[in-house]
Amino acid sequence: MSLDIGYGDVGASRARRGQRNHLAGSSAEEAVERHYLEAGHVALARRWRGKGGEIDLVFGDGFGGFVFVEVKTARDFDSALARITPRQVARIHRAAEEFLADCPAGRDSDTRFDAALVDGRGRIEIMEGALLGY
Template sequence: MQGPDAAGAQCTDGEAPVCVERGRRGYLSGLAAEESVARHYARSGRVIVARRWRGRGGEIDLILREGRRLVFVEVKAARSFDAAIARITNSQIGRIRRSAEAFCGTVPDGQLTEMRFDLALVDGQGMVRVIEGAFDGD
């Protein structure tokens, strides 16, 4: 076993160069998708507070401010919107929520901060679709 690639998948010794390259491409693709989503939100007047913020639960791709509300955004990219949405798991949602709680501990209103959780999808053509409040009520 060679160890994990940049995306966290395990590479075997025989496939390490291919696996590492696939991981690198995935990482760069993810960065590009996050940048597209950040521009999408910025065009509508939202203020980006943080990118790739790491908390106790894990990483939050984007954190935005809409007035007094904080919006926590998970970005998923795939060939199609359906494939992208299929990539979100319940365990990821839990980790994002825990990280959002940790982030709110750093702002003046703390846990009383109004929050929303959006899922931003990016398809193979670079089109962005945002599902506002995608997992607010879970």
């Protein structure tokens, strides 16, 4: 005898929510990437993963330097920014060191760490250098 207490679709609901969040994140990353490309940056990597962690977007700045971008989405910019934790910033920096290890100037390369915030209406706010203050 089986007793259905109404929780059977919880896992499916969670999976749908996870898929929706994944698609929203991918869409936000694409929009942010277009923003940087229009500003003259060169796309180098998307969701670059090293032992230290993952970097959402990596760009060349056109002058031999690199821009590492963390993309966050939420209903408003403040909520998106609040989702970036000091621990996450540390992981991004470790991953960036791994990325730079294969570059000609290595860790001596000019770098910038940006937060790209996307609100519920699809608007983008770029906070250049925001991921250094942790």
